[in-house]
Amino acid sequence: MKEAFIRSREFLRDLWRISRSDKGAMAGGLIVLGYCTVAIIGPSISHVSTNLTGATPYLGPSLRYPLGTDSLGQSVLSQLIVGTRPVIEVGFLTAIITVSVGVVVGLVSGYVGGVADSAIMRVTDVFLTLPGLPLVIVIAAIVHTSNPFVLAVILSLTGWAGLARAVRSQALSLRGSDFVEAAKMQGLPLSNIVGRQLLPNVGPYVAIHFLLAVTGAIYAEVGLFLLGIAPISGTNWGLMINSAMSNGALYTTKSELSLFAPMAAIVILQVSLVFFSRALDRVFNPRLRVQ
């Protein structure tokens, strides 16, 4: 417990030191943090009214509607705020599933080796070649769910394979190291060797891939809502763009805000995640740190 505390303090100190020298990474981290905060408290500080009587469409920015209103007369800003949670929620859930499956499959396959390893890797290769997005679209069209957990499972169907391969090659090189040999000779069970000996050594790698998995999941999720494949319910950025487009946003300049505000929200989040992952990369990768 104490050791974990010291370790996480060291990690934070490194992160802070590197973030200070890399402004882009620091900004990225802060923005991601901001998004998460909005996702948590958003629905309680703002709400989207479903009562549309007396609502005026396409209002310009004002004190009451800082980003104006959309084609139905709903506040664009409140929709943005309320729509943050579903996007972040599914993004992180998908990344958690993708990364857990990828890491477990990769570690076990690399450590066990032999026939099991070849078999697992062939299956992984199949998943790696399947075109992920079309598969997700087809399944989402048949299952038709807006349940965030089910959506996350669908979105992580193929993503784990790439990570599993990468983790496996790391496990292969760790397998021969002294501490693993020692653990094996003590007769520790597989779960211990994989979980306590191998896992901490691939941790850094996994952390970076986690963030990239979040961006991939958000890309696919927003895309599903954008195309109207996931059922239209609730409020999220994909649906906002979808409704702006289907109400003719391309043909009128009045709706610029309702079209471009959610797009900006997505782009800023994606770019921040990528920049933040760069800082993590440096913290964990001492060779890069020297540069």
Add this chain to the structure above:
Amino acid sequence: MAAYVAKRLLMALVVIIVVMSLSFFMVRLMPGSPMSALEAQLEQQGGLTPQQIQQKVNIIYGLTPKGPLLPQYFSYMGHAFEGNLGRSITNPGETVMHVLAGALPWTIFAVGVALIISFLLGIAIGSLMAAFPDSWFAKFTTFVVSLLSAIPNYLVAIVLLYLLADTYQIFPLGGAYSASVKPGFNLPFIGSVFSHGALPIAAYVITSFGGWALAMKGTAVSVLGSEYVRAAQAGGLSSRRIAQSYVGRNSMLPQVTSLALSIGFLFGGSVFIETYFTYPGLGYYLIQAVDNRDYSLMMGCFLLIAVAVVLSNLAVDLLYPLVDPRIASPAASRRLDKTTDDGARPVVVEGSAAA
């Protein structure tokens, strides 16, 4: 070499069989599956005996809901291998294969051109960034390129559509060529094809060349720091020769391997880009089919996209030994295996579902 080719061919075949089986089980077995939905719909319409309903369902899917599972599976697979994917539900006069045969060339054209442009552009920019690492050019491009590659391609498509096709009407809004030209090998047709393809291709290129540039820069920088390059410099080789055959060739290796993965990514992106530009390729028809609940067309599109991805992966795999002869020679690949896993496949996680 023969063993390498055989292994790759077998792998491609296995993936195609898996995809076909997946599509069979999705249509046949999933709760609320397309087939039982169609059955229920026909029952509701009334006026048909149960036999007639079964017959109608059979015409569209080539399957019946109540038949035995295993023989149906084999007959479905047999039909699929012959290219018989049933009929479109919304347009029963046309076979799915006929619709897809018209769509496939457009997707291959747009995706292929986009892939070549973004690969070459990315490699060129990445090499420049590695060659002048401390210049303002490298810093500026690194920033721009990481920014661009983080933006989802559908958003770029919307912005291009908004700016160039609508507000400043430079490019046509949709379609693959205009109705006024006659398809064939003539200048107006080719010109029309390229002006219609320009925006979709631009949307792919803008969002994907950055990845190549960053990857190329990364490997080139590490190759530049390696000892054999320093030895070549010390030996007095011309910098041109070092750049071409020492740094260039070795930094290209990982890029060629990730070509295979990025093909799948581009085909996936075609779903969004073709839909927004109403570009009549596979991705466009996939979304059309989803919107119209035309499941036989939907599964056909998915199947063909998967086959296209598998075959282009296969092509890259078979071309790879030309770039790196070690891959196909058993002795060398054993040596590689020990050090770098499979050697052949690098790992690029382009994002979970997107890759």
